Amino acid sequence: MGEFELIRHYFAAAACARVGGDVMLGIGDDCALLAIPAGEQLAISTDTLVAGVHFPDPCDPCLLGQRALAVATSDLAAMGAAPVGFTLALSMPTAEPGWLEAFARGLDAMAANCAMRLIGGDTTRGPLSITVTVFGRVPAGQALLRSGARAGDLLCVGGTLGAAAGALPLVLDERESASNSADAQVLLDRYWSPQPQLTLGQALRGKATAALDISDGLLADCGHIAAASSVQLCIEQQRVPLSDALVRWAGQDRALQCGLSGGDDYVLVFTLPAGELQGLLAAGWPIRVIGHVEAGEGVRLADAGGNAVAVGLHGYNHFNA
């Protein structure tokens, strides 16, 4: 048995690889088998993280395992899907037991956090790269698409923005990250362990008219909804909720820049008929209204006086892409 075959057995023994739920057959045969309840559809998304492009190399493999699964799983949240499982395609130059143990530990922790099961994958020799394909289920016809936003809807987000982008200087400079600052740690946690808003996504089914998870930055991702829905999204700049830790760490101006154009927060942005807001707030969902939907196209950013703010509509580019 070769070293990469051994790795497959190693992952097969992880806690998150246990069969159960909708997973009828897991790692070890030619395919995994899922049973999807009648009346439900399967939601599928794939994300690749490449060393030196999407994360620094070297980095903490435990954090990398957490982040790789969280980033992919967030796409299920954006569809309002309930988590089912994932496959892992892992390429690495050499099979180092310590690295693998830590990576699998991080993966396992995020899998437990998200109720996801590892159902299969492939492990190969090659430059370090991680492709995670996630599976969720959603009642037929109830998935949250990008294309349903209507003029008059509210524009909302599911939490504060900017912290992950604010963490980038810390992520790229390990000495600085050794700082004891609690604020720096908050930013780093957001970057390395984003929390897919799975329960919020499911709560928005039948209510939100469009949704996605912010990976490219608020402005860019709002542009995706605007384009898919053939509407204009108006963002009121002063209503964009910024991470307190980020404001303290980087100052208001830089924090706003991170909140508008920084990516990697994996917070949901969605459009909501005004009549749906109170019920969701009353249920305790951390929803913040940041603007509204109008007829037109693209994204309009307005200051407190309602005047247009000029913006480059480009979002976050990964730190080396």
Place this chain on the structure above:
Amino acid sequence: MGEFELIRHYFAAAACARVGGDVMLGIGDDCALLAIPAGEQLAISTDTLVAGVHFPDPCDPCLLGQRALAVATSDLAAMGAAPVGFTLALSMPTAEPGWLEAFARGLDAMAANCAMRLIGGDTTRGPLSITVTVFGRVPAGQALLRSGARAGDLLCVGGTLGAAAGALPLVLDERESASNSADAQVLLDRYWSPQPQLTLGQALRGKATAALDISDGLLADCGHIAAASSVQLCIEQQRVPLSDALVRWAGQDRALQCGLSGGDDYVLVFTLPAGELQGLLAAGWPIRVIGHVEAGEGVRLADAGGNAVAVGLHGYNHFNA
């Protein structure tokens, strides 16, 4: 829009990316959506091909597109699953239009050949690497597993073996592959365009007791069935069907070596109760009996006189792994 965003739009416009069949939503949102008919399960498999490990770099991108999808889809055949669709995670150092056009053309051709639809994926900058995740459906409880072989079953394959391994010297040496030899072309075709035995796999549902597709080599893959089923597989060496083109090209001894230990043929190997054979042969399936299943463990190779042949039970190692 960045160059890799443009690539996503390029793939979204491919013929194989059209929505239809079980695909409710394809490329362009956070997730794709599949509708699986009641009473069916979803079969899922992931395969990664890395440049310089699983294929030579440079190589013909059209052939690479064909092969990447065929290799992954073959796992659906091995489960007896009907094809539904696939995701493509493609990393490449730079976005070259000519390369992408040819790669997509090969992918599209194999997708049409296999009735597969491109439903999503990710395109990133990085060392050249291709991860394909395939989806098929199979009636609940009827998937062909590796674990059902029973003593007394026949051991069968779905076609001739060895050609893909025989092609390796040609694959690695482009001058030689310019040979006009028809036999050389047969070998190269088998390597670059293996044909997933999807219809045979589906015909074996409810009949074969165990199955897989030969990717690591006959001996190694029979070892997988033996281990999963807790039986011994006996292979009669002289019954292993070898590619005629391979025998002419490489000689009988080398051909046998390729047929036993060479990988990449993606022909099905399966175990079959003796009573099922005649019906399948009468229906025209190209099934060849190569041995039988006994109590015991591992794989036993026998010569024409029934005497054990000593073998190293290692299969094919990818040419640079």
